[in-house]
Amino acid sequence: MSLAPMVIEARQAVQRTASRRSTREWQALDAAHHLHPFSDAAALNAQGARVISHAEGVYLWDSDGNKIFDGMSGLWCVNIGYGRKELAETAARQMNELAYYNTFFKTTHPQVAELSALLAEVAPEGFNHVFYTNSGSEGNDTVIRMVRHYWASQGQPQRKTIIARENGYHGSTIGGASLGGMTYMHEQGDLPIPGIAHIEQPYWYANGGDLSPEEYGLKAARALEAKILELGAENVAAFIGEPIQGAGGIIIPPSTYWPEIQRICDQYGILLVADEVICGFGRTGEWFGSQYFGIRPHLMTIAKGLSSGYLPIGGVLVHDQVAKVLIEAGDFNHGFTYSGHPVAAAVAAENCVF
Known part of the structure; x- marks a missing residue:
């Protein structure tokens, strides 16, 4: 039998059997073949993963018929x-028109x-300007390369x-996890990896001691200035x-924190990057968390709410100050096969008009 009929037969077999499987059968298949992210595989397989079968609005249903309020909004x-349905119809329409082409090769x-x-x-x-990726993790890897290219292009x-924070999360790729x-x-x-430093997170409940939230916000922010002076501003x-x-842990910084961070970045001339992967696209009541806190970043990492999770897409929003240097510097030798995927882009655009 040639390969094509074998593939068709296998697909039909999957379609026939999938609707008839029990929760235990799906759990067994999952345990046998699927390695989950951030999981103890042995413990999960012994317990059996929860099988989510469908969703509507803010509710999920598992394969045993339990209705679950999705307070975490997916991830x-x-x-x-x-x-x-608007997003599903947009995806189907775009797949029929142009399912894929890359944004390399001019x-x-x-x-x-x-x-x-x-x-x-x-x-x-x-x-x-925006540089497209497939996830927030890839977006933050892009940030590492972009800020280093920006400074190298200026001699x-x-x-x-790059200075980040203890207990911060920027993805699980090598760069993002670093x-x-x-x-x-x-x-x-x-x-x-080399070239990454960390400072205290602005968590008043755990670290504030006898200080007021406002006093602690300034203290936590000034850890950035201390680290810049330790490393040498010319190296940051x-x-x-x-x-x-x-x-x-959903750590909301004191009101004094971000204004002081902004002052320090401005004073020492370092780029300010806002990771908007979670906070972006309305989660704080503004389009971006930066706007809620009055931050003036040079780069903003985006993903998640960009398509509301309907298709994988992410990116880095680039301020004109940085974009001008990158454009004039020539080739930026970085990108992904699916950067700016047409179906993901069409769905994201439809999502952003709501």
Whole structure:
């Protein structure tokens, strides 16, 4: 039998049997073949994974018929809820028109151009360019390369170090996990990579002691200045932080924290990067968490709410100050097969009009 009929037969067999499987059968298949993220595989397989079968609005249903309120919005991403037929119809229409083409080789397509213009419209003033990735993790890897290329292009290649925060989360790729400040992640894979430094997180409840929230906010922010002076300002490329730390425990900084961080970045001339992967696209009541806190970043990492999780897409919004240097520097030798994927871009654009 040739390969094509074998594939068709296997697909038909899957379709026939999938609807008849029990929860235990799906759990057994999952345990036999699927390695889950951030999981103790042996413990999970012994217990059996919860099988989510469908969703609508803010509710999930598992394969045993239990209705579950999805308070976490997927993984902080399904911003407009489940079951939005407009997005499904947009994806189907785009797949039939142009399912894929890359944005390498001096090409583009209408969907990525339209989404880029829309993002420039909703982003804070001065953000007129976007570099596309498939996830927030890839976005933060892109940030590392972009800020180092930015400084090297201006004759300051020694400005490589990026300062981040303890217990911050910026993804689980080698670069993203290095930027993040979670020690249990660093213990696997000899992380962080060189050129990453960490300072105290602005967690008043745990670290504030006898200080008021406002006093502690200033203290925590000034740890950045101390680290810059320790490393030498001429060696520091950027500071990165989530407006509100998400995976680290929904840590909302004191009101004095971000204004002082902004002052320090401005004073020492380092780039300020806002990781908006969780806070972006309405989660704080503003389009971006940076706007809620009055932050003026140079780069903003985006993902999750960009498509409300309906398709994988992420990116880095780039302020004109940085974009001008990158454009004039020539080739930026970085990118991904699915950067600006037409179907993901079309769905993201439809999502952003709600």
